[in-house]
Amino acid sequence: MEGKLSRCHPLIVGFVLVLACSVRALEEDGLDRPMIPGAPGAPVRLSETDPGLMKAVKFAEERYNVASNGMHIRRVSKIVSASKQLVKGVRYSITVEIGRTQCKKSEVLHISEECEFFSESQKQKTEVCLFEVWDIPWQNKSTLLKQKCQPAVSKETPKVVRVPLTRDKTTKESLELLTKFKDFMITYNRSYSSQEEAQKRLRIFQQNLKTAETLQSLDQGTAEYGVTKFSDLTEDEFRMIYLNPMLNQWSLQKTMKPAAPASKAAPDSWDWREHGAVSPVKNQGMCGSCWAFSVTGNIEGQWFRKTGQLLSLSEQELVDCDKLDQACGGGLPSNAYDAIEHLGGLETETDYSYTGHKQSCGFTSGKVAAYINSSVELPNDENDIAAWLVENGPVSAALNAFAMQFYRKGISHPLKIFCSSWMIDHAVLLVGFGERNGVPFWAIKNSWGEDYGEQGYYYLYKGSRLCGINKMCSSAVVN
Structure with missing residues (x-):
């Protein structure tokens, strides 16, 4: 095994050097994930950019705020997972993080991204919610079938507000990412067919690190989540x-x-x-x-x-x-x-x-x-x-x-x-x-x-x- 890994090292180092030149181009928002079709009537995972999903999220967000007695508007800060099922229309099952914004219901008519979240986590009061929305497109009708929310667990919840990174911090984080990716390739004996493929896998790896961090912050047990042999694969x-x-x-x-x-x-x-x-x-x-x-x-x-x-x-x-x-x-x-x-x-x-x-x-x-x-x-x-x-x-x-x-x-x-x-x-x-x-x-x-x-x-x-x-x-x- 040692001999096999040592033969891979030059290839890995070569990829890492190529990736280091382009790592600044990585986008924090991750990848558009293609939807994998299932059998008729079976639930299917959705990409965060799916237009129907975005419509369902907005509808659930509005219904949540109508039913809430809170003074401030709350809006979705993160889609954790989403799926849909064809049942005389489309049934969406959406798990999200939802937080309190600084906009008061008495002062604005519509939920908007201009309604910024409170920067302090205790004021933001993040909840994790499951929404089930039934959408009948040909009738232009949507119904909120289920809403189940609970406060985010007491572990430190990642802040939604993103602080601009300095050049030094960006460089440091890029090097840390490349080091983790190189270690992953060595540990699991990975090699890729081209520079483009390696760059794609690095982007997926980076997104998966964030997903693992989210799992870790919300887990209620003793589990440790992080880099595994599946860390260069999208969820789909x-x-x-x-x-x-x-x-x-x-x-x-x-x-x-x-x-x-x-x-x-x-x-x-x-x-x-x-x-x-x-x-x-x-x-x-x-x-x-x-x-x-x-x-x-x-x-x-x-x-x-x-x-x-x-x-x-x-x-x-x-x-x-x-x-x-x-x-x-x-x-x-x-x-x-x-x-x-x-x-x-x-x-x-x-x-x-x-x-x-x-x-x-x-x-x-x-x-x-x-x-x-x-x-x-x-x-x-x-x-x-x-x-x-x-x-x-x-x-x-x-x-x-x-x-x-x-x-x-x-x-x-x-x-x-x-x-x-x-x-x-x-x-x-x-x-x-x-x-x-x-x-x-x-x-x-x-x-x-x-x-x-x-x-x-x-x-x-x-x-x-x-x-x-x-x-x-x-x-x-x-x-």
Whole structure:
């Protein structure tokens, strides 16, 4: 590895020198992010510059102020996330930061950017709000379906007013940015095909540093966010490559048989890694096959519980041979269980190794190493899920991966309004639960390699149905 990295250094240094010449041209406002189309009726992430979104934000802003008893006008200072869904019109779900301006309602007729925010954070009184707006363009009609606001957490909130930088400070910050980017390229063995591509990735990297800082300032847990191996990808690129758009399409999900309840309540903590039921962390690569890894991880645990033998089972078999799902384009655990029953079982990772792209089905029935008899859906109560996990083994689950792109370690606890359960987009494996310094967590095996998070694991706050972690829990059954 050292030799490989040392050979990359001249290329990295060359890129950094080129980038240093143009770093002053970086714009603080970030990038226009293209919208990634989804299936009809599925929620789709939006760029901040989307005209329909801007109209919806203005409408929500106006309705907020009409309903408010405050003396001063409040306006949106930052769009944190936004999506839309086609439902007899367009339904926008928008999470924003909103702050108090110096304009009084009695003195101005309309909200305007000329209404400046208070510079002192205690006077600005920033809130985080979720607005849901239903827009019917052909009727020129908009309706505010939902407004849910809460004060920004007590951590230091970044000020909205931007102070002009001196030349010396600009130079210092540019050098710090370049140093971080160079370290990122070395750590994750990155190289780019051209100067233009390197400049583009630097701009994305800079924007992502700001996003990670925002996540850090608003997180209610103990998580650390920052530079990860995904720091040179836009949010849309990350979602398109690594996440699973099929998970939020509820109409595609079939009804599963309910699991029998656990016989007793869960203990304070449990970890199947300590009992031999969890294989090493794997890496799905640049393929949206998280659903396959979630299911094979579950079956590995079920097979261990029944036989005492821990096998590493083949995800590639599902990517190639599951005709109900879309390989690297996403899939549903419920479909995967049916496909495995139909095929007759799973081969091992050794016999049917992972390539990270769809190829022709090479399944051989004579090499089946593990089989399942059926599958079940778990209840939505987190205590019931924990109790079932202890008695039966690791659980296939899914969640909204909003906070995962820049997660480094600790217990992640994003604000609920950032991590809606109706935007579930990533399948994982629940292997245990417990507490750290009094903070409860789910221990989640991910499929992005051991160089992600805590040795490949993500820890999420347990007990408030955060990010929809309780919505799609399931398991295979081995008799």
